[in-house]
Amino acid sequence: MLDIKELQNNFEEIRQKLKKKKVDETLLAPLKEISLKLKEKKNILEALQAEQNAKSKLFPIYKKEGKNIDELKSQLDENKQKITSATEVVRELEENLSLIALEVPNIPDDSVPEGEDEEDNVEIKKVLNIPSFDFEPKEHWDIDAKQELIDFQRGVKLAKSRFSVLKNDAAKLERALVNYMLDFNASRGFKEVSVPFIANKESLEGTGQLPKFGDDLFKIEGEELYLIPTAEVPVTNLFRDEILATDALPIKLTSYTACFRKEAGSAGRDTRGMIRQHQFGKVELVCITTPQQSEEVFQQMVDCASDLLTSLGLAHRMVLLCGGDLGFSASKTIDLEVWLPGQNRYREISSISNTKDFQARRAKIRYKDGKKNRLVHTLNGSSLAIGRTLIAIMENYQKADGTIEIPKVLKDYIK
RNA sequence: AGAGAGGUGGCCGAGUGGUCGAAGGUGCUCGCCUGGAACGCGAGUGUGGGGCAACUCACCGAGGGUUCGAAUCCCUUCCUCUCUGCCA
Numbered sequence: 001m002l003d004i005k006e007l008q009n010n011f012e013e014i015r016q017k018l019k020k021k022k023v024d025e026t027l028l029a030p031l032k033e034i035s036l037k038l039k040e041k042k043n044i045l046e047a048l049q050a051e052q053n054a055k056s057k058l059f060p061i062y063k064k065e066g067k068n069i070d071e072l073k074s075q076l077d078e079n080k081q082k083i084t085s086a087t088e089v090v091r092e093l094e095e096n097l098s099l100i101a102l103e104v105p106n107i108p109d110d111s112v113p114e115g116e117d118e119e120d121n122v123e124i125k126k127v128l129n130i131p132s133f134d135f136e137p138k139e140h141w142d143i144d145a146k147q148e149l150i151d152f153q154r155g156v157k158l159a160k161s162r163f164s165v166l167k168n169d170a171a172k173l174e175r176a177l178v179n180y181m182l183d184f185n186a187s188r189g190f191k192e193v194s195v196p197f198i199a200n201k202e203s204l205e206g207t208g209q210l211p212k213f214g215d216d217l218f219k220i221e222g223e224e225l226y227l228i229p230t231a232e233v234p235v236t237n238l239f240r241d242e243i244l245a246t247d248a249l250p251i252k253l254t255s256y257t258a259c260f261r262k263e264a265g266s267a268g269r270d271t272r273g274m275i276r277q278h279q280f281g282k283v284e285l286v287c288i289t290t291p292q293q294s295e296e297v298f299q300q301m302v303d304c305a306s307d308l309l310t311s312l313g314l315a316h317r318m319v320l321l322c323g324g325d326l327g328f329s330a331s332k333t334i335d336l337e338v339w340l341p342g343q344n345r346y347r348e349i350s351s352i353s354n355t356k357d358f359q360a361r362r363a364k365i366r367y368k369d370g371k372k373n374r375l376v377h378t379l380n381g382s383s384l385a386i387g388r389t390l391i392a393i394m395e396n397y398q399k400a401d402g403t404i405e406i407p408k409v410l411k412d413y414i415k
Numbered sequence: 416a417g418a419g420a421g422g423u424g425g426c427c428g429a430g431u432g433g434u435c436g437a438a439g440g441u442g443c444u445c446g447c448c449u450g451g452a453a454c455g456c457g458a459g460u461g462u463g464g465g466g467c468a469a470c471u472c473a474c475c476g477a478g479g480g481u482u483c484g485a486a487u488c489c490c491u492u493c494c495u496c497u498c499u500g501c502c503a
Contacts, residue, residue: 039464043465047472049472059433243425
């Protein structure tokens with residue numbers, strides 16, 4: 001959520017900055033208008049309440065003195081009518097305000113480049129050279145044409161399309177990757193947490209998936225509960241409605257969860273293979289920092305994920321997302337794209353975002369700055385998506401004879 | 416899932432219609448005491464909004480209602496605990 005006060009005072013500046021995000025900025029003007037009107041109406045209401053409170057306190061005094069209370073009572077009856085209608089006005093404005101406020105995306109950081117979509121993202125650097133093959137490298141589903149490793153058909157049988165089953169060494173590799181990544185992140189100072197894969201509405205509002213993106217979530221029938229689309233939701237919401245001690249910051253966490261997405265908007269995209277599934281494993285990084293620390297911690301997270309890829313021997317590149325490609329809650333995002341020889345292109349494998357105080361304001365996560373309570377900055381990033389790492393290994397480590405080598409660092413993890 | 420009990424400040428806990436935003440304890444912060452500490456003593460210590468400020472409004476799980484006035488009464492709902500059932 002945006003800072004409403006800031007919006008009232010620096011409307012034009014915020015409007016300009018949000019333009020970068022290619023979103024409906026027509027929401028902004030009503031937002032400002034309603035917030036100002038609300039302030040005015042609230043003042044009126046509070047004056048009425050103050051009168052009601054003050055005069056109500058006279059009753060016991062009157063009674064003690066044996067005075068007649070009829071006139072006072074009728075005065076207050078009348079005032080009460082006014083309070084009732086003023087309350088109604090305020091409530092309506094508040095509802096409208098939060099309805100709009102929760103749908104306005106975060107403001108892009110100044111460093112975010114202009115652009116429409118992923119075509120306009122800016123490559124920051126390449127890490128490792130892309131591997132060369134003395135044969136034509138295959139896509140992962142062709143390497144494993146018999147589906148001895150990834151069984152797509154049976155995934156569909158068990159659930160529906162975009163589900164799959166890992167078998168044999170692929171199942172072991174998945175498990176190895178989870179453990180390796182968590183250990184790697186721990187060595188960089190991230191503490192491990194294991195959280196529920198189901199979250200309530202408040203949590204999803206806190207991190208920004210709701211109310212706007214409910215269509216992409218699997219909802220539990222008859223309950224206000226959802227399967228999590230990312231560990232970012234439960235891990236960040238660990239601190240919802242809390243005021244943290246300054247010396248506890250930065251909090252750096254890592255967590256493995258399954259993630260569930262309806263992929264409602266991507267019909268027809270990546271229908272083949274493991275790239276885009278309704279359920280996938282991911283090891284996530286989540287950090288809670290002071291505003292002063294967040295940029296530095298952001299870099300640490302990017303480095304952590306990139307070094308992880310490097311340690312697996314996977315060529316990749318860092319990409320700074322342009323305004324048009326930036327997610328709803330993010331102020332700044334760097335994607336890591338891994339080289340897939342079979343597809344002959346880089347594909348997203350990690351996305352690291354600084355949401356600054358956007359989620360913190362929604363989720364009311366604050367820290368003590370002296371006597372003041374201030375909003376923290378929240379950051380999240382994948383390190384890494386397990387399924388995509390798995391196919392990256394399959395494609396990058398494939399041999400001419402169809403076998404797949406295992407990256408050295410994983411050897412201890414596969415028995 | 417059924418039966419019962421309960422949700423109050425960082426924590427414990429009092430409060431059943433009128434200066435209660437809330438006693439008391441504990442924790443924490445600051446000061447005094449001390450060679451230093453403990454003990455003891457004194458002061459401070461919830462959140463959010465409005466106002467330069469004095470101050471003011473809201474919040475006792477959440478949402479409604481009754482009343483001039485609600486932490487206290489009524490309704491709805493969520494959650495927690497205990498027992499029973501079921502299960503890893």
